[in-house]
Amino acid sequence: MSNPFTIERLSTQAAFCDRQDELTTFERYAEDNLKVVLFSPRRFGKTSLLLRVQDRLMKKGFVCAYADFSTVTTVRGVAEEIMQGLFSALHRKESLLEKGTRYLRVLTTFKPIVKISETGYKLTVAPDTNLDDITLFRQTVKELAAFVTNHDVRCCFIMDEFQELTRLRETAELEGILRSNIQGVPASFFFLGSRRSVLLAMFNDKKRPFFKLARNEELAPLPEDDVVVFLQEQFTQAGKTIPEDIARRIAMHSRGHAYYMQYVAQELFYMADTEATLKDLERAEEAVLAKEQYGFAGIIQGLPLQQLRLLKTLAQQKEGKLTSARFIGRSEMAASTIVDAQHKLLEQDLIEKDASGAYRVVDPFLARWLTGVDR
Incomplete structure (x- = not known):
């Protein structure tokens, strides 16, 4: 199939x-x-x-x-x-x-x-x-x-x-x-x-x-519910099944990025027998991280130290308020240095501000790679 x-x-x-x-x-x-x-x-x-x-x-x-x-x-x-x-x-x-x-x-x-x-x-x-x-x-x-x-x-x-x-x-x-x-x-x-x-x-x-x-x-992120429906339909039409909770995890982890939704689903389809399992999904996401690591390494290789430190700090903690005492302490950078690095990373579209006003790494899998999750 x-x-x-x-x-x-x-x-x-x-x-x-x-x-x-x-x-x-x-x-x-x-x-x-x-x-x-x-x-x-x-x-x-x-x-x-x-x-x-x-x-x-x-x-x-x-x-x-x-x-x-x-x-x-x-x-x-x-x-x-x-x-x-x-x-x-x-x-x-x-x-x-x-x-x-x-x-x-x-x-x-x-x-x-x-x-x-x-x-x-x-x-x-x-x-x-x-x-x-x-x-x-x-x-x-x-x-x-x-x-x-x-x-x-x-x-x-x-x-x-x-x-x-x-x-x-x-x-x-x-x-x-x-x-x-x-x-x-x-x-x-x-x-x-x-x-x-x-x-x-x-x-x-x-x-x-x-x-x-x-x-x-x-262009807004793909709606989570629509991703779930799409994944289930595509699996079914191709002769396999994916439970709703597994499909929803893909939607959540890809954060509306069409590329990662397709990429993880592609790997999962290869790995699943007749029905996708949570273990299959974990292996699929591990495969995506492994294949993307060279591109990620290329991205961070050219970053000055302070920009890289800010990027890693954002990836490692949920608190994305750059001016908070907690964030400044965690990053080990002066507030003025954070502001300068923030502007540079925004220009490169490596970080963004979410609806709550907190900053985060734009690419969800780059963020995972930076934190060492699943690798």
Whole structure:
């Protein structure tokens, strides 16, 4: 029997846990040509959710482009990612080798390169000009806006990990160019990000070009009851069972993170015979911690000592009031040092403030790993 759980980005046809309200809301936003900042911790399922929205929109005739800025390191790379996303969207709608060639009269800065094989095609892009990077970027964004304005098509753009633009020294100029060209364009734009404080600063700082350009939307954790139902349904459909209490433990331990819910359930499905047991769950979570430890080690390796100490202290005690005497004593740091480390960890999205006002480690399994639980 096939394992119904995956830690990869979910396909638009894969089983999806809840999010029906969000799907409907974001589809409506796209149809109304809104600009939206969608933020949450990593591994909450933002990208899978919005790609599913785009799948619905494409069935209504929309051109839906996706650009991922998580690995861009140059201005030219940003322009290339934007145009590759647009060309790929157009090619899905109308082959750029056939009817879609008419779009190329507007999109001239980059040229599409389509390599066809027995299994399909791969589309890449290359600059068709010797412009410097900033001019190339400016021309790319102008052409994107011109395409939307001059063609009778409805468009939805996703710009994933958008806050990574701030890593470039030209970020202020890029933000200004983007704002001046996409403001008022009759298309929807979704700006996704997981470094929440950085992303929100881009859109809510009065001194930044994107100030008040888009509405802020937070993707909430998966509801515990919905996770329980989803896990039980998936186990049953795949020929195994999971008791409600075991499913609820997964929901609680994953704290609404879609990635960890899927990851633990995937390991549990492999380990369980016909019905999942508590011992199976303990082994599954141990397996997840073991496989994630290398990534966790990479995260803490680059942290200065005071940031690491604050992170470990938060992981080790439930009291997350950073200014309390108990916390200061436990951390063995001065209050001013805690405040400085707090700001740095917030910027990296390693810690967050919960509804009660207490701080905690964002990643629930990183927190467990830091405390030595189950390892």
